[in-house]
Amino acid sequence: MPRSSKALRRFNYLLSETDAAYHEAASRLGLADSVMQILYVVYDSAEGDRCPLSEVCRCTGISKQTINSALRKLEADGIVRLEQAGGRNKDVCLTQRGVALAQSTAAKIIEAEDAVLASWPAQDVAAYLSLTERYLTAFRDEIKKLE
Secondary structure, eight states: OOOSSSHHHHHHHHHHHHHHHHHHHEEEEEOOHHEEEEEEEHHTTSSSSEEEHHHHHHHOOOOOHHHHHHHHHHHHHTTEEEEOOOOEEEEEOOHHHHHHHHHHHHHHHHHHHHHHHHHHHHHHHHHHHHHHHHHHHHHHHHHHHHH
């Protein structure tokens, strides 16, 4: 008999299926998941073509080792370059080739996500975002209690 509630099993199923949908999207666009996530974060940043490496790590949730491995390959392929950004900080910068790749991949994902949210009534979007944030905040509080 499962130890988790029916609601938690459904929640975990939906998270897994959402991850699978993003994996399918990356695959359809010819990219590894980590590469797609890096391009997405950098392309969607305020600058649009550069983003602090620390922000890429934070936003993707990917291990630093995996990020660094993907970045080395992207650098070798002429997609990104790393630039010093004061002290030990670095920025991930898209090259011209990188911007073109991001526009043909990450931008399509962003457009699809925006289309989904735009198709919902505003109150549904607000409720979804509010409940998701509420869950995250409460879960983080529960994690602090772990030993």
